[in-house]
Structure formats: C-alpha cells, structure tokens
Amino acid sequence: MASMRNLIRSAAAPALRQATVPTTPISAATRLALPTLARSATTLTAGSARVPAHAGPTKYGGVYTVTLIPGDGIGAEIAGAVKEVFEVLNVPVEWEQFNVSGETHGSESLFKEAMESLRRNKVGLKGILFTPIDTTSHNSWNVAMRQQLDIYASLVICKSLPGYPTRHKDVDFAIIRENTEGEYSGLEHQSYPGVVESLKVSTRASAERICRFAFDFALKNGRKKVTCVHKANIMKLGDGLFLNTFRQVAKEYESSGIAYGDMIVDNTSMQLVGRPQQFDVMVMPNLYGNIVSNIGAALVGGPGTVPGANIGREYALYEPGCRHVAKDIMGKGTANPAAMLLSSTMMLRHLGLDAHANQIAESVYKVIQEGKVRTADMGGNAKTKEFTQAVINNF
C-alpha cells in the first residue's frame, strides 16, 4: 500500500532554536501542561513494577516517523494545514499517511495497515473517521483505535482564547476522560424484540489508572483541584465503582495538597454553562467526557479550536478534542484548522520538539488574537488555507 503513504520529508532536522517562552496564557498552559502530561503518563505508569519498559517513538537520523490518518469530512483539509506548516518549518517529522475512511466498505485492510503503522511508530496524528449509525457497519474505528492501542486517557484542555471573547471569561479546565470502556464497549444485543441491552462496562483497573492520570496531571501542571464527574446515584454499581475508586486514589494524593471533589454529570453540565471557572481538572467515564468536552469547546472557541490527545502506556494519538468529522462543510475549504494544528503541537511536545511546538502554537494563538483572519465558525470569512497562510506568515 505504498501509494497510500506519503513519505514527504527527507531533509535533515534543522538545529532546534532556543525554546521561546510563550507569551499568551494559552501557549504557556499548553507548553507546561502537555509535554509533561504526555511524558508523565508514560513514565508514571512505566515506572511502576507492573508495566514493562517500552521503546520510544520511531526516529531515524533525527527524523521521527509519525502515522497520519487525515480521516473523513474535513480531515484532508485540516491535515493538509499541518503538513504545510511542518513543511515550511522543516519539522523533523516524516509522515506515514493512511487515507482510511469509515465510510468505505472494504477499507478494513487499510485500517489494519494504519494500526500496524501506529504500533510501529508509537505516535500518530488523526482527524475523525465517520461512524455510520446502521448496525451492518463497523462499531467505530475511532473507538477501535483507542481500545486496540489502549490509549486510555483522553485529554482536552478548554481555555479562554485571548482576543476571542465568549460569554464566560477566564475558563481554564482540563477534561480527562476514560477512553477505552464504559458506554463505548460496543456490546449491545436485543434480548427480546423491542428490548435492547447496551452494556456499559466499568472496571476498577481502568477507573484507577484514569484517576491516577488525573491527579498526576494536576500535580505536574500546577493544577489545584480534581473533580470526579459521575452518575453514581443512578448507576450505583458502575459509576459507583468509578467514584469509589476515585476517592481511594484521591486519598493517596492528599499529602500533595491537590483538592478533590465530585459532581453528578447533569449538575456538572449546568455548572459548566453557568460558572465554568469553578472547574480545574475533571475526570470522568467515557460518554460524560464526550459530552463535557463538547460543552467545554463551545465555552471557549468551538470545535475548530480545541485540541486533544489520547495517551496510553505505549502509544500516543493526537486529534481535535471535539472529534467531529464536519461533513456539512467538507470540501468547502472553510474548516478551522486551529484544533488540528494545536493537536499537532501537543504531538511535537510528546516527541520533545518543543521549539517547533511553541512556534506553531504561538502563531496560531496570535492569528486568533489579532482577529483579522478568522474562519466562519469564529465569525470570519477566511478559508482554511488563508488561516494556515496567516500562521505561516508569523514564522
């Protein structure tokens, strides 16, 4: 399937420039939070006796090989923005690109090849794959990737964007979402005509590792409080297990000074749109994380602006935090590439390429702050390519 690959870079890595300390609160947060997150998650788990050491990302001659899955909908357009920016900056990354589509029957073999590439390279960047609603198709390849790679922690940071006022000021919280089980088990059956059981699978082991991840993230990033979001009043066993595990883990971190609490998911949704500043780090089961990350994105800049990461012991896969394919604007050239560009900067920090990450993130935030070049989702009329060019013009 060599034709599907896009091995674009052969140039040697440029000498990394001195890392510039980002000036906006956003870039400072990303710079601080994301690299430590990626590494802390790996090291913390890998440091325990239960987890074997593993090889790092694939790197030859100073160039990292990264799996790129543009995805459906606007995927090609926003992945194109990243490729262009990396090319201009001579970022030492060589892409292995797989144009997997969730819509195409018969593209299973390509999906498998992409998974092999991810296992080989350990690091990937993706757009979103379409998931049909009908039962004859695959469950979800997005979910399958997270489960098969065991990238158990989803991280989405929602932080007010300087220069882009929204209803609430000073929003700054991190959503840490269990990424592999819960409502996304894909286990459903019709036990009797008209009676369907959808299984939400909750395990103590998964709850424990995601809660530890949340506290470690808080510690590494100078955050003050971790809130567990749940529905244990109704799902007394399943969410009860999540909540009780959270409380046990929280006790272990008491001496660190991180405060903790819990909140039921429906109240959380109300509190988020009413007074979002009360949240710092939030940890929750899979489906609540899906919903809360969409609320969070809408609070700050929308789905085109919020980046995301999926982190596990061995693999890290970066994608826009809101996870939408956006078929409604596909092919129009109007998609906002900011979320994908910022996801790529999280990936660069994971690879230790902080200088490149800072340069790109600072430029994206500068373009947003200046407000002259904005895509339609942010009230402007700039095209994806014009936003990308504005980012490049700042280099």
Ligand SMILES: NC(=O)C1=CN([C@@H]2O[C@H](COP(=O)(O)OP(=O)(O)OC[C@H]3O[C@@H](n4cnc5c(N)ncnc54)[C@H](O)[C@@H]3O)[C@@H](O)[C@H]2O)C=CC1
């Ligand atoms: N024409 C079609 O066939 C359409 C199909 N769908 C499908 O319906 C399903 C449900 O989609 P939803 O989850 O509702 O979400 P979605 O994928 O439609 O996205 C939600 C909204 O966010 C916007 N958005 C996301 N990323 C953006 C970006 N980077 N820049 C600007 N706007 C951005 C989209 O344009 C859309 O208005 C999806 O699988 C989708 O593919 C949705 C709309 C049209």
Ligand SMILES: O=C(O)CCC(=O)C(=O)O
């Ligand atoms: O896999 C999909 O198609 C969508 C799943 C989803 O909404 C999410 O993971 O946030």
Ligand SMILES: [Mg+2]
């Ligand atoms: Mg979602």
